[in-house]
Amino acid sequence: xxxxxxxxxVNGPMFSNxxxxxxPLIASGYLGHLYHTAxxxxxxxxxxxxxxxxxxxxxxxxxxxxxxxxxxxxxxNVAAAQNYGAKDTDGIHKLLHTSVxxxxxxxxxxxxxxxSLTPLFLTLLDTPAxxxxxxxxxxxxxxxxxxxxxxxxxxxxxxxAIGNTRTPLLFGSVSGLLNVILNLVFVCLFHxxxxxxxxxxxxxxxxxxGMILIYLVRLKDCCHLDFRKLKVYxxxxxxxxxxxIPPTISAIIYSMTKVVIQSALNSFDNxxxxxxxxxxxxxxxxxxxxxxSLSQAAMTFTGQMVGAKKVQRLHKVMLTCSATVMIIGxxxxxxxxxxxxxxxxxxxxxxxxxxxxxxxxxxIVATSYFIYGTMExxxxxxxxxxxxxxxxxxxxxxxxxxxxxxxxAVFYAVPSVISLYLAYPxxxxxxxxxxxxxxIRTHKQFVRRFSESTQAAVTx
Numbered sequence: 001x002x003x004x005x006x007x008x009x010v011n012g013p014m015f016s017n018x019x020x021x022x023x024p025l026i027a028s029g030y031l032g033h034l035y036h037t038a039x040x041x042x043x044x045x046x047x048x049x050x051x052x053x054x055x056x057x058x059x060x061x062x063x064x065x066x067x068x069x070x071x072x073x074x075x076x077n078v079a080a081a082q083n084y085g086a087k088d089t090d091g092i093h094k095l096l097h098t099s100v101x102x103x104x105x106x107x108x109x110x111x112x113x114x115x116s117l118t119p120l121f122l123t124l125l126d127t128p129a130x131x132x133x134x135x136x137x138x139x140x141x142x143x144x145x146x147x148x149x150x151x152x153x154x155x156x157x158x159x160x161a162i163g164n165t166r167t168p169l170l171f172g173s174v175s176g177l178l179n180v181i182l183n184l185v186f187v188c189l190f191h192x193x194x195x196x197x198x199x200x201x202x203x204x205x206x207x208x209x210g211m212i213l214i215y216l217v218r219l220k221d222c223c224h225l226d227f228r229k230l231k232v233y234x235x236x237x238x239x240x241x242x243x244x245i246p247p248t249i250s251a252i253i254y255s256m257t258k259v260v261i262q263s264a265l266n267s268f269d270n271x272x273x274x275x276x277x278x279x280x281x282x283x284x285x286x287x288x289x290x291x292x293s294l295s296q297a298a299m300t301f302t303g304q305m306v307g308a309k310k311v312q313r314l315h316k317v318m319l320t321c322s323a324t325v326m327i328i329g330x331x332x333x334x335x336x337x338x339x340x341x342x343x344x345x346x347x348x349x350x351x352x353x354x355x356x357x358x359x360x361x362x363x364i365v366a367t368s369y370f371i372y373g374t375m376e377x378x379x380x381x382x383x384x385x386x387x388x389x390x391x392x393x394x395x396x397x398x399x400x401x402x403x404x405x406x407x408x409a410v411f412y413a414v415p416s417v418i419s420l421y422l423a424y425p426x427x428x429x430x431x432x433x434x435x436x437x438x439x440i441r442t443h444k445q446f447v448r449r450f451s452e453s454t455q456a457a458v459t460x
């Protein structure tokens with residue numbers, strides 16, 4: 001069987017290895033955006049700014065749910081990787097069955113809870129009256145897909161942990177294509193409007209869940225799924241929770257700032273503002289994917305350097321990833337602005353006012369995403385050196401604190417769309433500066449501990 005040459009991260013050329021590492025991550029991330037991109041494009045083209053605003057009004061809240069699910073999937077990924085590295089096939093088997101069960105019941109709880117309280121959530125977000133009924137319909141249907149999304153997320157994370165990235169990518173491609181087709185059928189043929197877009201997403205999620213479960217059932221190795229053996233194994237459950245809680249809490253709290261900003265956007269009581277933000281966010285998400293891939297590269301490269309005791313290359317990892325993320329961020333941000341109108345035409349039809357508000361958003365956020373990317377690279381480097389608590393606290397205090405202050409002080413003193421969007425680059429810049437200071441501190445401490453341990457080993 002042909003196998004591709006693996007990256008020699010520890011000894012190989014840094015820049016080319018970073019590029020080769022991030023390209024598959026970016027491709028996978030772009031595929032993940034296909035669901036919502038198809039939804040937004042169809043609604044924007046065929047239903048108009050009110051329906052598009054309804055999707056925008058719900059996006060931050062639904063993203064909070066997705067973030068929570070992803071955080072727990074991280075726990076599954078780390079635990080499975082540890083088991084696989086230790087050749088603990090029984091542990092992987094128990095982890096798989098525990099994951100399927102807790103993802104099902106966890107997803108069911110979130111679906112029922114979210115479906116029941118959707119009107120309350122949207123009221124708390126000050127959703128405009130003309131948008132409100134559409135937003136309720138869309139969000140309630142989307143909540144019905146959470147169980148499928150969680151099961152797929154947990155099982156896909158487990159497969160990726162043991163090195164199988166092609167299967168989740170294949171299933172994601174099939175369900176993404178199905179989502180696009182169902183969007184057009186439900187909206188253009190059956191005229192179901194925003195409800196049709198939501199149902200297309202939910203059906204695609206259950207199809208992807210079905211495909212991955214059938215695949216696992218047919219496997220004959222440690223990842224074989226036997227529904228008769230579904231059980232919450234205590235040790236594996238505790239491991240998932242223990243690993244998942246810190247990043248999940250951090251991500252949820254950080255995502256809450258987006259909910260606050262969305263609420264501030266809703267306070268304009270202008271569907272064009274909300275629709276413009278939703279359209280701009282779709283384009284911004286592609287820049288974000290590239291930025292976050294560099295953070296993952298920084299964490300992996302730093303971790304391998306630490307494991308190989310190549311401490312002299314740690315700064316080179318940080319500098320290479322920082323330079324790369326700045327270059328990619330500036331290029332993608334410039335492309336987004338130069339081609340803003342044709343790109344936005346994918347999501348917005350015959351609404352110059354919506355396009356104008358979207359460009360206002362992109363002129364602030366898209367062009368400054370390189371600052372966010374640099375900040376996340378510094379976080380990834382610290383995590384690779386074994387320090388995860390401090391960068392998480394810094395991100396929470398810097399990101400959340402600055403944004404809350406900005407929204408409730410600066411924005412309400414100068415209530416404009418531009419002043420609200422400035423909360424993003426300002427928070428990234430302040431938090432990034434703090435992360436750089438703590439990166440230097442973490443690096444010095446790590447090098448000192450490494451030198452002390454090396455000297456102790458020599459004297460023995």
